[in-house]
Amino acid sequence: MATVITTPADVVNLALASIGHKDRIGSIYEGSFAAKQALDIYSQTRDEMMRTVDYGFSERNVTLTLLKQAPAGGYFPPNAWDGTLNPPPPWVFSYAYPSDTLKVRSIKGIPLFVQNFDPQPNVFAVENDQYYTPARKVILCNVASAMLVYTAQVTDPTTWEADFTEAFAAELGRRLAPTLANMDAAKFAAAAAAQATANAERTEG
């Protein structure tokens, strides 16, 4: 079904309406006071809201790029651990953190057969590897040729579920209310945002 919310300005206008702000914006870049306030918080709020629930629309699967690997035989002499070549023990593999990742959901191996009747969880960790310049975010795990299931930074409002859009707009309203409305509106917006987020979590579309 085609959505009527197609641009960031549409989302901001939902938020402005929810706090009783009398104006609307035409573009988030238009320079009006409301647009300037919204521009400052829009993308950060969206990313934070997208992290809170494992929405289907924001799930992506990708084969990870290997950066470092532990020696096949372990760190027996003369194989000393070298941070420039090896992941921190006890991890076996270090993979690049995809740039559009907001949250790692799980790590899985690429199965030989497409029906796996005994799926196993894989432990992983996200770390900041200071052996790179500049330091970079990496994913550590013990799965070879690992595949990442993650929450991606999905920016196109036309691909969002309606309940996420509602929750996001409510949260934007909560953050904008103290500046653009008043504290009464801010309190109401906070309650509305919590309700909208709870609805979205229940649906988890």
Next chain:
Amino acid sequence: MALSAVDVVNQACNLIGDDIPPVTGVAPTFDSSTAGKAAAQLYGLCVNAVGRQFGWDFARNQVLLTASGNAGPFPMGYTGEYLYPSNGVQVWQLYGDLTANDAINNPAPANWTVGNALVSAAQKKVIWTSVTAPRALYNNAPTESTWDPLFQMAVVRLLASAMAMAIAGKPDVAESMLQSGAAFESLGESRQD
């Protein structure tokens, strides 16, 4: 007939009363009458003052900023220095290339700071920013024919307030016009378009 600066000045004079003879000529000099001389001093100031009080829609314009030509480093770690638009009453927003990097759907805040710097040995108002090829949305002081009626009313009253003291010595009128001008300005802020 399109509104002109002299129309605005005469509307202000009408509010002051005292049958002040109509001002003639054109902005910024007007004529050599007492009211004309006062308008020459006060008109532009009043227009810009009301213009800065609110982001009036009719006044919105876009310009690609011009680099000052100075070499960095620039204050506060900014990577660029640009001349403030010469006709700019107030810059409202800076942004870079909106066709790149998903800028439409993934809008990022743009930071900038207004200051002054020596540009070709002259002190100039500048904008420091790290936005690449920055464009500014700003109030470019458009001509009277584009004004919003509420902006016009606010300017007329602020000008009447200033001119009431300048040419008629009427503090009561000045005070009254100042208050009613603020009321119109406030109405303008509740734009519904």
